[in-house]
Amino acid sequence: MPSVHVQQIPETGADLEAAERDIRDPGRGEVRVRVEACGVCHSDVLSAQLAASYPIVPGHEIAGVIDAVGDGVDAWAPGQRVGVGWYGGIDGTCPACRAGDFIDCANLRTPGLAYDGGYADAVVVPVEALAAIPDALSAVDAAPLMCAGVTTFNALRRSPARAGDLVAVLGVGGLGHLGVQFAARMGYETVAIARGADKESAARELGAHHYIDSTATDVSERLQALGGATVVLSTVTNSAAMAATIGGLGPRGQLVVLGVDQASIDVAPFALVSQTRSVAGHPSGTSKDSEDTLRFAALTGIRPVVETMPMADAAKAWQRVLAGHARFRIVLENA
Template sequence: MRAVQVAKPGADFELIDRPVPQPGHWQVLVRTAACGVCHSDAMTKDGMASTYPRTPGHEVAGTVEAVGDGVTQWQVGQRVGIGWFGGACFTCTPCREGDFISCRAARVTGLSADGGYAEYVLAPADALAAIPDELSDVEAAPLMCAGVTCFNGLRGSGARAGDLVAVVGLGGLGHLGVQFANRMGFDVVAIARGEEKGEFARQLGAHHYLDSTAVDVAAELARLGGARTVLSTVTSSAATTATVGGLRPRGRLVVIGVPTEPLQVFAPDLILASRLVAGHASGTGMDSEDTLRFAALTGVRPMVETMPMAEANRGYAKMMAGQARFRIVLTAQ
């Protein structure tokens, strides 16, 4: 099979041929149709994989090719996705408490095992999610990381239908976050740089738009009644923390983008209104399946640009340079 690998930390992607792996106990072999390019793939290039060479990619959509011993819930030919979650150990304390995404084994597709930049990928049975017929493989792939992270971050935030919810950023994560927030019934505020993005934000489903270069974001959120939840999808620490003062009492800032510098929050802004700042991980295979079903039901779709798997270097470089609008998806064909 063809696969794209990182031979060693810092190396470019290289297209190679290797044998098709065979599923062992409780493993599933998936034939890849599409794999999203995620900013977190930089972790594989930068030396954070468990071993090298390593094939990146954790936004996988394809079909079941073969199943190993003990697998009963997946059938050959079934359409499935594989995301960041690479399976649970079921024995650590978080797993015993049912918090599988916090499993201490930290199994991550494309980091602790080879990922979806390949014609075939192996995964444990608990890592898979069923893809609804209403979604194409190209549409489903980005929802396996970007999608589930936004969806889970919102549905676990404590916000309820009718609440004011703000989404910071309109990029690869944010354009999905606004759609999910709208379909969940929130009063949606989109926050980004530049007035020209306002019309696009409204097309995605935002009811309000704030140009962060022209207004005091916290003051405007407060004027609207205060946000129950702010979902920050950006890599700017300043843009993330600028929203804290706009949270209503006991409101929550949910951080899913990874700022390049530490977050700095003025403590009284948290204490005096009992506000919270929370990080949020991606989601389990079941969380991803919930995301896919919700997207299929409500019309949430990623905006994508496709490239052949052989052009992984070009796709990755374009994504890292911020030139992708909005998700790049590699296709096996």
């Protein structure tokens, strides 16, 4: 059994530590992926709190190459470039799965929570977790698209918005900077909303047609002046900021919530009943959704804005993300 270098959480609540671990051969319906890059997501912190067992290796924005396949794996072969994201496997038997709603599986398996993730030289994953990476995308570019990318892309394409509609992206950070790119490339009149005038230049470079500084103006009033948003895609973790956009929705407009805050979204029922507005949550997407995201990004030139760090510096990268010091995305690379 080969050994691999990993960055692991040894026990609940502990910090990341470097370790060398044995890695098994893939079993039936599994593949082993040699990790080339792994994005650092704020949700990785859940590995220290909610993992199925310890020690656990975090990381659910994985890009690499298959180096071994288990029995029963016919559609994938060693040498293929693949990504693995938040969607890391399902039970196949819960009501959601039986209805074909796989992302809402009651026992969804996520790398770094259900089994070891991508802060490692290699990882063993269920075959249903795999998404093919197009040749046009590097591993570093593909990794963040496996979570931040598919979450924003899938939310937009499944929203009520149609080409030409006004779509606002709340937040221009790790998720939001991808949301702005996807919205613009999908043909929406795109509004970026963020705190401060200093983010306007970057937002417009990403493709935003309009910019709203939420510290300088009433967001809802500004959206209504632009015609009312069909969709507000919220990528922030601030419930008050989310609530401040609801009045800017047009008829049958929808606030789509991606970022998670523990506080409630404060909204008066009349604000929803009036104009038939709604608030909806959206998870990421299946491995097929991730594959669609990668192909769309390759086709349209969308790329995450990343800072790369060696895998050995995973603890430093994690602390930077948790402290809010990462402007967009950090990606860990194996040498």
